[in-house]
Amino acid sequence: xxxxxxxxxxxxxxxxxxxxxxxxxxxxxxVAVYVDPKTQKEVLVAAPFSSNEQNPISIYxxxxxxxxxxxxxxxxxxxxxxxxDLSSSGQTLFVCNRHGILRSTDRGKTYALVxxxxxx
Numbered sequence: 001x002x003x004x005x006x007x008x009x010x011x012x013x014x015x016x017x018x019x020x021x022x023x024x025x026x027x028x029x030x031v032a033v034y035v036d037p038k039t040q041k042e043v044l045v046a047a048p049f050s051s052n053e054q055n056p057i058s059i060y061x062x063x064x065x066x067x068x069x070x071x072x073x074x075x076x077x078x079x080x081x082x083x084x085d086l087s088s089s090g091q092t093l094f095v096c097n098r099h100g101i102l103r104s105t106d107r108g109k110t111y112a113l114v115x116x117x118x119x120x
Contacts, residue, residue, distance in 0.1 A: 001020070009110035034084040045093060047079040057082070057095065059108040066100060071102060 030047040035103045053057050078098040085092035093104040100116040 011078070014078040030079050030082040032084055034086070037089060043107070045082050047075070047082055057108060062096075075102070075111065 011013070026048045028046045028048055032045045034043045034045075036043060043059065045057060045059050057079070075095060075097060077094060081094070081096040083094050085094065088105075091105055091107050092107050093105070095102045095111065098117060099113065101114050102111040103114045104111045
């Protein structure tokens with residue numbers, strides 16, 4: 001779960017641990033977590049409610065922040081959903097925003113628009 005104090009995860013015996021390197025004082029409106037079947041490490045994807053950055057989605061794995069994402073459409077415009085495709089070993093990630101649905105097949109490094117929002 002996420003709050004304005006960072007992102008947190010449940011651990012054994014009901015203990016709560018924070019994700020390292022996740023920025024605090026930011027409200028994350030969308031969060032998705034995936035467990036890599038090979039390494040058994042968790043991967044967290046977080047998007048803030050609002051941001052001045054064009055591509056504010058952050059990917060955290062093994063305590064490190066991933067590199068900046070590239071996208072044909074700005075990702076910061078009304079992110080309403082983030083989800084992993086669990087059948088793809090965690091490599092495929094979908095993001096919904098006001099432009100439509102974007103897909104990343106490299107765990108959030110690059111995105112392609114796969115379904116655009118109809119223009120009225």
